[in-house]
Amino acid sequence: MTERAAVNMLDNILMALQSLKANKMRALLTMLGIIIGIGSVIAIETVGNSLSGSITDSMSGFGASDITVSVTEKEDDDENTSSDVRMRLFRPSSPDASDLITDDMLDDFRAAFSDKVRYIKISENADSGTYQTGSDSTSLTVVGVNDEYIQAEETVILYGRSISNSADADKKLCMIADTFAEDYMAISPVNAVGKELSIKINGTPHSFYIVGVYEYTEDETLSAVAGETVTDMYIPLSTAKTISDGNDNYSSVTVVSAEGTDVTSFIDVAEEFFASYYTLNDSWTATASSMETLVSTLTEMLDTVSLAISAIAAISLLVGGIGVMNIMLVSVTERTKEIGTRKALGAPKNTILMQFIIEAVVICLVGGALGIMLGTGLGAVACSFMGYSAKADVESIILVVGISMAIGVFFGYYPANKASKLDPIEALRYE
Numbered sequence: 355m356t357e358r359a360a361v362n363m364l365d366n367i368l369m370a371l372q373s374l375k376a377n378k379m380r381a382l383l384t385m386l387g388i389i390i391g392i393g394s395v396i397a398i399e400t401v402g403n404s405l406s407g408s409i410t411d412s413m414s415g416f417g418a419s420d421i422t423v424s425v426t427e428k429e430d431d432d433e434n435t436s437s438d439v440r441m442r443l444f445r446p447s448s449p450d451a452s453d454l455i456t457d458d459m460l461d462d463f464r465a466a467f468s469d470k471v472r473y474i475k476i477s478e479n480a481d482s483g484t485y486q487t488g489s490d491s492t493s494l495t496v497v498g499v500n501d502e503y504i505q506a507e508e509t510v511i512l513y514g515r516s517i518s519n520s521a522d523a524d525k526k527l528c529m530i531a532d533t534f535a536e537d538y539m540a541i542s543p544v545n546a547v548g549k550e551l552s553i554k555i556n557g558t559p560h561s562f563y564i565v566g567v568y569e570y571t572e573d574e575t576l577s578a579v580a581g582e583t584v585t586d587m588y589i590p591l592s593t594a595k596t597i598s599d600g601n602d603n604y605s606s607v608t609v610v611s612a613e614g615t616d617v618t619s620f621i622d623v624a625e626e627f628f629a630s631y632y633t634l635n636d637s638w639t640a641t642a643s644s645m646e647t648l649v650s651t652l653t654e655m656l657d658t659v660s661l662a663i664s665a666i667a668a669i670s671l672l673v674g675g676i677g678v679m680n681i682m683l684v685s686v687t688e689r690t691k692e693i694g695t696r697k698a699l700g701a702p703k704n705t706i707l708m709q710f711i712i713e714a715v716v717i718c719l720v721g722g723a724l725g726i727m728l729g730t731g732l733g734a735v736a737c738s739f740m741g742y743s744a745k746a747d748v749e750s751i752i753l754v755v756g757i758s759m760a761i762g763v764f765f766g767y768y769p770a771n772k773a774s775k776l777d778p779i780e781a782l783r784y785e
Contacts, residue, residue, distance in 0.1 A: 367712060373685070380649065382706055385721030387674025388761065392722050392754050396729025397736065402660035403734075404538020404742040413582035420475075421621055423628050424606040425449050425640045445486075454603030454639045455628065463609075467647040468493040470620055473506040473610040478594040483553040483560075483587060485538055492538050494530075494587045496555055500745060504529075506610045514566035520665035522590045528562040530584040542566040553587075564588065609642075617644055671757065673766040674721065682714050682769035693776050708773040713757055714766020722758030726751055 374381040422690035464471050478498035485492050504516050512532055535546040551562045609624060611617055621642045693706060734744040
């Protein structure tokens, strides 16, 4: 760009800003569609990124090397015969005990892939328990676990011992969090070992003896009810199955792969291994997935929803662009004599064209800047209400600036071109 062109560009920008200053209310109303559209897109992207980031961080804490193997219903085959279709209509909605994963399957899997399997975690929720102290009550989640579950979760035993499913099978023994002992049992965690703990599970009273107290960590929080932390109470797996009237087999297990294992490829291997047991099963099979897969799927869903909402919000950008074109046409009409004077003094067509295009671009850039501030502020407020940290998308902001300039050029070209083609004689005679 030559020095003269730079000076002309600066003059045009100053003239555009003077025009905006002279017609503040009209300029603000013109920019309103741009502000709302860009603000909405930025706010949606900010909330979406914050939500995705928080979910990813939370779920990744459950273990990137974990592979969940579950018994699932077989998908329908379009080439099946009509008799097969009739049979599917009457098949059970939940698997029987014979359809579930057995200990023999797990032993075979561990033997076949001993170098790739570190732990096999098994848990059975006996449901939510209620601990009553006088007129007050609190909730805790009763979870039946195997020995490897405690090891895989790297649970720190502060006092007492861990649960042993071989030695403690079917016994009413439990492990509780140190915070539960302090906050709700009102005793020191070290003194909780050996104490009797009476709770209600599904309205039925049960008494357990505490054999261990583990260190509570934030990741073990399952939910918060009325401001209180709901912790896990671990009991032997067999005891949990007895309480919930379950059988000895499992609807799902979690395989913790050994260090150095390619989890992505091992998922397919694990699924193929367990699915081989269901070759002759007409209704059920085994599938495998990892936390990474779930996070990826969830992120894609959130991105799709954000994109769809952003596309709807972006309609106001089109409305804003039309408003810019309209006000520029009005501006050309109002300044017809000015345009005629400039052309009579020798201003070329391109100079007039650039003057009005730059004015349109300045309007859109100012509107875009205000929209970015509005969107960032709204996004931060929304994230604050939801309890997430706001994460503004820099790429989206840069894209929005580019869109603002594109709108200015696109919708400003027609009025600018109309102004540049005015006959100077007719323009000077215009009243």
